[in-house]
Amino acid sequence: RVAWHDGVPGAWRVWWVQVDVDAEGPIDPVMVSAPRHAAGTPSLLAMEDDEVLVVWAETWLDAGFPHGRIQSWRGRSTAETIQEIDVQWPTPSLVRHDDETVMFFRDHRRPWRRTSVYAVRLDAHDRTRGEPVRVGRANTEHGPRPLGCGDHLWVGSPRTWDTEVLVGINVLGDDLQKRVPEQQVYQWGAHFAVTDLNCSEGSV
Secondary structure, eight states: OOOEEEEEEEOHHHHHHHOOOOOOOOOOOEEEOOTEEEOOOOOEEOOOTOOOEEEEEEEEEEEEEEEEEEEESSSSSSEEEEEEEOOOOOOOOOEEEETEEEEEEEETTTOOOOOOEEEEEEEESSSSSEEEEEEOOOOOOSSSEEEEEEEEEEEEEEEEEEEEEEEEEEOOOOSSOOOSSSSEOOTTBBBBOOHHHHHHOOOO
16 A cells, blocks of 8 residues: 655645556556645554554644644545644654554644644544653654654654754653653754664664
């Protein structure tokens, strides 16, 4: 399965296709996002029932301020709203941990002055379970990159430091709370716009 977003600024759409290597001729993709809202980059997660869960954000301006929603879709006829957000690029991302699905996303919530990354578990119906937990700052356009490794969840998030951009790495437990203070990857004069994590023998 493949999902992507395509379009022009202000009119991005999320598309989906199930690839059949034995099919003859082109395969027509299906648009799964709402046509009147700008859709962000989707995140996919393979589930145990041979289905694929897809989440993405749809945003718009409300009285001049960014507002939107995070949508989930699992091949059903319509997508479902699972989270309201107040930031232009929430960039949700999915990861499996302890046989459960955890979603990370960016949002701007009081009392924090800057955009932060939040974590929340999803239930069997792909709806959020409990209130999202703030993990740390994530005030760049690029979203968090989560990873299950060993007994913990790890998440890397680009964020500003004065005029530069570093990567904050946080280690979370089963309650989605930090196990240690944020670790930072920093180099003078650098702008780490994106991040990626890899697990090897229980270490990141």
